[in-house]
Amino acid sequence: MKHHNGRYLPQSSPSVSDHRSAMKEIARGQSLVTQLRAIVLPALQADQRCELVAQMFQNILDCSSKAITELQLHHQSDARVDDALVDDKKRVRKISSDDCVKEEGATSNPNHQHKRSRRSDDSVSLETPVPHYDGRQWRKYGQKHINKAKHPRSYYRCTYRQEQDCKATKTVQQQDDSTGTDHPVMYTVVYHGQHTCNENNGIDSGTDDSETNTPSSSDSRSSISTACTDLYDHQTSLNDNKLLEKSADMITKNCMYEPFDMTAFAPLDLDSWELDALLRF
DNA sequence: GGCATTTGACCAGT
DNA sequence: ACTGGTCAAATGCC
Numbered sequence A: 001m002k003h004h005n006g007r008y009l010p011q012s013s014p015s016v017s018d019h020r021s022a023m024k025e026i027a028r029g030q031s032l033v034t035q036l037r038a039i040v041l042p043a044l045q046a047d048q049r050c051e052l053v054a055q056m057f058q059n060i061l062d063c064s065s066k067a068i069t070e071l072q073l074h075h076q077s078d079a080r081v082d083d084a085l086v087d088d089k090k091r092v093r094k095i096s097s098d099d100c101v102k103e104e105g106a107t108s109n110p111n112h113q114h115k116r117s118r119r120s121d122d123s124v125s126l127e128t129p130v131p132h133y134d135g136r137q138w139r140k141y142g143q144k145h146i147n148k149a150k151h152p153r154s155y156y157r158c159t160y161r162q163e164q165d166c167k168a169t170k171t172v173q174q175q176d177d178s179t180g181t182d183h184p185v186m187y188t189v190v191y192h193g194q195h196t197c198n199e200n201n202g203i204d205s206g207t208d209d210s211e212t213n214t215p216s217s218s219d220s221r222s223s224i225s226t227a228c229t230d231l232y233d234h235q236t237s238l239n240d241n242k243l244l245e246k247s248a249d250m251i252t253k254n255c256m257y258e259p260f261d262m263t264a265f266a267p268l269d270l271d272s273w274e275l276d277a278l279l280r281f
Numbered sequence B: 001g002g003c004a005t006t007t008g009a010c011c012a013g014t
Numbered sequence C: 001a002c003t004g005g006t007c008a009a010a011t012g013c014c
Helices: A017-043 A048-086 A090-107 A217-233 A243-257 A264-270 A272-280
Strands: A121-127 A137-145 A153-158 A170-172 A186-192
Touching: A017 A048, A017 A121
Parallel strands: none
Antiparallel strands: A121 A186, A137 A153, A153 A170, A170 A186
């Protein structure tokens, strides 16, 4: 890089925006892999090859997750440097408020709801026509109308938040300019935090401890219904909840085992435009 | 009855 | 004061 006076500036580390766009791209890759998996796996017969393919998909997702984690670590340290350069007062306030959060978390005073922070730093967003097929199991805990947005924002947290103290959350919001009539409805999905739960609860039961944390049947049911909640909202996709469960049942029977999250199979029941959207995305 | 979802209220950050 | 994130009681579904 050359400065205007002709002298070379020291090679700087990637900027915060570089990190952010890199994380975006990786997250997009994750989304694509997840969607590809949802298409490919149901088409495979339940044999060792199927298991191998599932494991490979999971390995790819694991790699990208680790990459995002690494980027986030760099991103946060860079952001701290930026803060110091930009505004010391703000930084001090930020740190002290962080301390408050930590203290509250430590004391967990039941009389106070835990402090919330508007999280923008550790989030990764992506756009997808199928916001729920990310191979994870989520539980909806809130929905809110957002200012100047046509559609409400749904709030999800990891199903295993209580059992395994997994802090991962995500928000799903239908984009304003997607009507869902002629072209696929697009959603903005923002992921906050990293999953700390045993991945086996979601997808990769191909790994060692696959029998210890398999979700109960009710959990499977919940993940399926959660995965479809927003799709039902606009009435253009699925018209019968039972159809999805029936499909999940069929797949379970056909495969004889459950190497992946059942949500991964859900697109089998998508309407043609949704499948088309998956293929084009 | 047990579970997940819905929804209004509450709270914290800006 | 406004906005967005979370909580928790109410509700609905299986």
